[in-house]
Amino acid sequence: MEFKPKTIGVLTSGGDAPGMNAALRAVTRAAISNGIKVKAIYRGYKGLIDGEVEEFTSQNVSGIIQRGGTIIKSARCPEFPTKEGREKAYETLKREGIEALIIIGGDGTFTGGRIFAQEYNVPVIGIPGTIDNDLWGTDATIGYDTALNTIMHCVDTLRDTATSHERVFLVEVMGRDAGFLTLNAAIAAGAEAAIIPERATIIEQIEAAIGQGKRKSKNSSIVLVQEHAIEGGAQAVAKMMEHEHPEFSTRVTILGHLQRGGSPTANDRILASRMGIAAVQALLEDQRNVMVGVKNGEIDYVPLSKAIKQKKDIKDEKWEAIQVLSI
Ligand code: F6P
Numbered sequence: 489m490e491f492k493p494k495t496i497g498v499l500t501s502g503g504d505a506p507g508m509n510a511a512l513r514a515v516t517r518a519a520i521s522n523g524i525k526v527k528a529i530y531r532g533y534k535g536l537i538d539g540e541v542e543e544f545t546s547q548n549v550s551g552i553i554q555r556g557g558t559i560i561k562s563a564r565c566p567e568f569p570t571k572e573g574r575e576k577a578y579e580t581l582k583r584e585g586i587e588a589l590i591i592i593g594g595d596g597t598f599t600g601g602r603i604f605a606q607e608y609n610v611p612v613i614g615i616p617g618t619i620d621n622d623l624w625g626t627d628a629t630i631g632y633d634t635a636l637n638t639i640m641h642c643v644d645t646l647r648d649t650a651t652s653h654e655r656v657f658l659v660e661v662m663g664r665d666a667g668f669l670t671l672n673a674a675i676a677a678g679a680e681a682a683i684i685p686e687r688a689t690i691i692e693q694i695e696a697a698i699g700q701g702k703r704k705s706k707n708s709s710i711v712l713v714q715e716h717a718i719e720g721g722a723q724a725v726a727k728m729m730e731h732e733h734p735e736f737s738t739r740v741t742i743l744g745h746l747q748r749g750g751s752p753t754a755n756d757r758i759l760a761s762r763m764g765i766a767a768v769q770a771l772l773e774d775q776r777n778v779m780v781g782v783k784n785g786e787i788d789y790v791p792l793s794k795a796i797k798q799k800k801d802i803k804d805e806k807w808e809a810i811q812v813l814s815i
Contacts (some may be wrong), residue, residue, distance in 0.1 A: 491774035493587035493611075495525040497541070500558040501532030501565070501593040501600075504748055505617045505631025507756035508558040511592050513549035514764020515615075520546055522768060527584055531561045532593070533568035533600055536577040541584050553757055556634070556750045562593075568600045578608045587611075588776075590767045594618030594629070595664075595796055602777060602792045611776035613767045614792055617760075619748055622666035624798035625790030626781030630763065633755040635662070635747045636673050642743055643677035643710060650708040653737070656729060657710045660722035660742040669747075670714040671806055680709040680814045683717045683725060686802045690718045694725055696811075698733055762787060 498515050500508045512528070519526045528548070530540040542548075552559055567573035581589075588611040591601045598614045605612035616623045619635035639661055650657045659679075661670040667684025674682035681697035683690060697711045713722040720727075726738040752760070759782065766780045766787045779795040781788045 495585045496588045497527045497586040498590045499529040500562045501597040504558050504562045506556040506634035506752035507630035507760040508617045509552040509555045510757045510760035511764045514761045516544050516549045518765040518768040528560045531563040533565040534563040539580045592617040605777045613770045614779035615763045620664050621668040623795050624800045625795045630760045634753045639673035640676040656738045658722040658740045659712050662747050667714045670712045674712040679712050681711045683713045685717045
């Protein structure tokens with residue numbers, strides 16, 4: 489028999505990502521068109537604990553598909569990982585009559601959601617919203633494409649000044665523990681090298697990057713450095729380069745939270761819209777504790793436990809592309 493909750497809750501949690509609003513809009517409208525009430529929970533798990541809940545109509549989500557960030561706010565919540573925190577969160581669900589949750593976020597959001605789902609037997613569906621694209625079981629996460637484009641445009645801009653001087657530009661890129669953003673942005677921007685945590689040793693990667701610059705006898709080069717590939721990020725790489733090769737003049741650009749902002753690309757809006765509808769569909773099919781993913785263009789569902797625990801691999805072909813294209 490079809491499971492049909494009367495009321496569902498939806499929240500965005502962790503680092504915001506462009507396209508979260510589009511996902512919220514899709515969840516809200518897909519639920520309402522199936523006769524399900526939607527309650528938006530503000531500030532992620534913090535709002536769930538504090539009871540910051542508002543019923544949403546279709547109008548609440550109009551005019552937001554093009555907006556970056558999340559209109560229902562996001563937060564990192566140190567209380568939710570505690571038993572007491574989750575108990576308070578469950579009290580909110582009971583008080584508000586929320587029978588299932590759709591959580592939009594990344595690894596941390598799903599880890600909390602999975603524990604909560606098991607403890608209180610609440611159906612939880614995850615929608616991957618993170619610029620890092622580091623979740624197993626989906627080819628793309630909401631916000632990744634927009635962040636990639638933002639980084640690419642920033643590097644394009646930097647190249648103007650880089651080519652006017654004999655300098656190595658080290659551009660620090662976000663990604664938490666993963667190098668997807670760094671590697672793919674490097675390919676898209678035509679960078680000389682990418683330094684990512686998943687490959688070789690960092691020293692070897694730095695040496696390779698330097699070799700790249702020298703061999704080409706170009707007057708400048710751009711190297712993208714994943715924020716946590718090395719302690720100290722791009723600044724640390726710059727220090728090492730200048731120490732080992734004083735002939736190089738380096739400059740560091742830390743893109744920082746610029747990478748999380750901006751209007752979502754068409755790809756992210758479409759992905760978010762499809763995933764939002766698929767999340768509601770999953771609840772109607774009585775699925776629980778799954779993440780909505782997309783595999784080879786098709787919607788797919790994977791257990792939250794796998795999405796969190798399994799490691800998504802960087803493709804060798806992408807890694808090799810950088811080496812081939814920077815000769
Ligand atoms: O997970 C998204 C992300 O932007 C990471 O790429 C980055 O390491 C982290 O969040 C930064 O978090 P905060 O905004 O809390 O500083």
